[in-house]
Amino acid sequence: xxxxxxxxxxxxxxxxxEENRERFARxxxxxxxxxxxxxxxxxxxxxxxxxxxxxxxxxxxxxxDIASRVDAEKIAAHGIPAVQINTxxxxxxxxxxxxxxxxxxxxDEIDLLIIENVGNLVCPTDFDLGEHAKVMxxxxxxxxxxxxxxxxxxxxxxxxxxxxxxxxGVFDFDEAxxxxxxxxxxxxxxxxxxxxxxxEGVEAWTEWLAARVEAAKAVQP
Amino acid sequence: xxxxxxxxxxxxxxxxxEENRERFARxxxxxxxxxxxxxxxxxxxxxxxxxxxxxxxxxxxxxxDIASRVDAEKIAAHGIPAVQINTxxxxxxxxxxxxxxxxxxxxDEIDLLIIENVGNLVCPTDFDLGEHAKVMxxxxxxxxxxxxxxxxxxxxxxxxxxxxxxxxGVFDFDEAxxxxxxxxxxxxxxxxxxxxxxxEGVEAWTEWLAARVEAAKAVQP
Numbered sequence: 265x266x267x268x269x270x271x272x273x274x275x276x277x278x279x280x281x282e283e284n285r286e287r288f289a290r291x292x293x294x295x296x297x298x299x300x301x302x303x304x305x306x307x308x309x310x311x312x313x314x315x316x317x318x319x320x321x322x323x324x325x326x327x328x329d330i331a332s333r334v335d336a337e338k339i340a341a342h343g344i345p346a347v348q349i350n351t352x353x354x355x356x357x358x359x360x361x362x363x364x365x366x367x368x369x370x371x372d373e374i375d376l377l378i379i380e381n382v383g384n385l386v387c388p389t390d391f392d393l394g395e396h397a398k399v400m401x402x403x404x405x406x407x408x409x410x411x412x413x414x415x416x417x418x419x420x421x422x423x424x425x426x427x428x429x430x431x432x433g434v435f436d437f438d439e440a441x442x443x444x445x446x447x448x449x450x451x452x453x454x455x456x457x458x459x460x461x462x463x464e465g466v467e468a469w470t471e472w473l474a475a476r477v478e479a480a481k482a483v484q485p
Numbered sequence: 486x487x488x489x490x491x492x493x494x495x496x497x498x499x500x501x502x503e504e505n506r507e508r509f510a511r512x513x514x515x516x517x518x519x520x521x522x523x524x525x526x527x528x529x530x531x532x533x534x535x536x537x538x539x540x541x542x543x544x545x546x547x548x549x550d551i552a553s554r555v556d557a558e559k560i561a562a563h564g565i566p567a568v569q570i571n572t573x574x575x576x577x578x579x580x581x582x583x584x585x586x587x588x589x590x591x592x593d594e595i596d597l598l599i600i601e602n603v604g605n606l607v608c609p610t611d612f613d614l615g616e617h618a619k620v621m622x623x624x625x626x627x628x629x630x631x632x633x634x635x636x637x638x639x640x641x642x643x644x645x646x647x648x649x650x651x652x653x654g655v656f657d658f659d660e661a662x663x664x665x666x667x668x669x670x671x672x673x674x675x676x677x678x679x680x681x682x683x684x685e686g687v688e689a690w691t692e693w694l695a696a697r698v699e700a701a702k703a704v705q706p
Contacts, residue, residue, distance in 0.1 A: 301604070412552065428626065
């Protein structure tokens with residue numbers, strides 16, 4: 265019975281996600297869902313992405329957190345539209361939360377919508393939000409063994425960001441092993457090593473993202 | 486209706502947790518549930534705790550992970566009984582998983598049972614496993630703003646470990662602010678700053694834990 269209940273929740277989520285996706289397509293908005301552990305550097309990566317791409321694209325951000333408006337305030341301080349979702353306890357975002365957040369934005373004035381999911385390597389993987397791509401961030405201090413323990417999130421991500429790359433020397437992080445296991449789990453996902461707060465190594469990631477934004481604009485009906 | 490379902494699951498969990506608790510009490514075992522983000526250093530903290538207390542107490546460990554036996558193997562390599570639970574996707578442990586793991590252990594031969602929960606700052610907070618104390622670990626690289634974003638886990642924890650404390654200088658971690666916010670959320674929880682992999686600062690934490698182990702033995706029927 266529990267399985268059926270979960271299935272019902274997912275089916276309802278996926279139907280609304282499809283509505284979100286059609287809405288994004290009509291406006292030619294590319295939507296990326298950033299997932300990571302707490303403190304892996306989601307907001308810092310978003311800020312570095314904004315710095316790299318704000319002259320080329322109109323960007324907006326939806327921030328998901330259990331509580332607080334800390335992240336949305338950080339984004340808004342840079343003059344970027346930011347909507348905060350407080351899940352009130354839920355460990356992931358769902359498509360109806362995204363719908364309500366998107367209702368407050370003018371999609372025709374946005375090229376790139378970045379969703380920051382709740383800090384969690386497990387729950388967000390199962391929930392389609394209507395985004396074009398899920399991307400995950402692992403930070404070096406978390407350790408190179410995380411793909412063994414949380415394989416699902418590595419498998420659903422179209423790209424993997426390895427953040428806090430400047431601390432590889434501080435921690436016992438085996439980057440070759442990390443890249444090898446990620447490749448086994450998801451052969452098509454590029455791994456972008458960068459240090460978001462220092463702005464180092466960001467370009468390969470932002471150019472990959474820019475190519476996806478262009479593709480979304482090209483297919484706009 | 487969803488609320489009722491969730492309530493039913495929690496009620497079932499709590500009833501089994503009570504059975505676990507009575508079982509632990511009969512054997513005079515103190516049980517601690519360690520919660521943290523992925524990569525915060527749960528296993529390293531357990532290994533440092535084992536090193537400090539193994540001459541005084543008989544210790545066993547239950548390892549919870551979505552997948553893999555990596556952590557149980559690390560513990561077992563030190564000659565400590567270790568049971569691995571793979572949740573197969575679930576983002577937290579539940580009391581029935583603990584019951585089944587405990588069935589494989591001889592509780593009368595154990596003084597201290599350490600449970601490592603799934604790496605997650607959200608889901609484990611709501612689930613009573615029958616443990617005597619929940620303790621959380623935050624690692625310095627995760628950032629001092631985490632109590633704002635994940636207040637629940639700080640509120641349910643009887644102690645807070647601040648791990649990777651040797652990297653305070655590497656990251657922009659405001660320890661005074663962190664301690665202040667934790668104190669506001671949970672005035673009775675001590676904060677133990679330590680570096681588990683280096684074995685630094687471990688004693689205050691292990692002495693707190695040892696006092697709790699002694700208390701559990703003292704009330705054994």
